[in-house]
Amino acid sequence: MRIITRNDMETTSLGKEIGRLLKSNTSVYLIGEMASGKTQFSKGIAESLGLLDKFSSPTYTIINEYRNDHDTLYHMDAYRIEDISELDYIGFYDIYKNEKIIIEWADMIMSELDETGIIVDIKKDEQDFNKRVIDIKAFDDSVDIIKKLEEIYE
Template sequence: MIFSVNSVEQTTAIGLELGKLLKSGDIVCLTGDLGTGKTHITKGIAKGLGIDDHITSPTFTIVNEYDSGRLKFYHFDVYRVSDPDEIYAIGFDDYIFSDGVSVIEWANYIEDILPNEYLHIHIEKNLDKGENFRSITLKPYGERYDYIKELKL
């Protein structure tokens, strides 16, 4: 499933609609270059889960936890993780195999330790169309995520 967007608001809206559909235990893995909109998708997901907190990327803390929505929400940023042991040390498995929703920015940095089933979202810039244009590709790994076919914008 591929979406084309040309604004931050449209990027966030995809996350919002996805957040409304996400279920307990879901894992969303985000990839894309710097500045493509991974955190904006994450902000939308949080809002779709009913979380009104200010969402920031946990670049230096690796994970931020939010529990004010319909499900617990774990927001990972593994950009600065250089060794899988570092992410295991924070209790990675306890988060992603919990009943909360986990979103992992820069998931390609830890792909060797990801579970078999997750929803992959890749964002890339379409500079030939303009500065704000993006292609957002959602690809489910595992039957668990077949429900994303219900995503409507």
């Protein structure tokens, strides 16, 4: 599925829609170059779960945990992972597939990821700096997310 957003607000809104549809153990794999909108999209997911006030980029912490009375969300930035063995050190395997997790730069650790959840590939539009071309693919366990998004974005 392809969705084009015209600005940060629309990218965040798409993240919100997906956040509302996430099950308790769904993984969201974000792919995109630097400054493509991965963190902006993630903010939308956090906002939909009532976690925006605690939200910050995990660029230097590698992984952040957000909790409230209703939800837990993990937000990971795999860009700085230099060796796959670091995933064990940061506790990745303890939370992966057991909690909602957003993984920015997922392509950096794809060899460790199962075919579950959704892949969100965000690209900058070449003509319009504010526009994003967002391709979303769901694995079998998350196909219902795509079906619901198609209803919303038809």
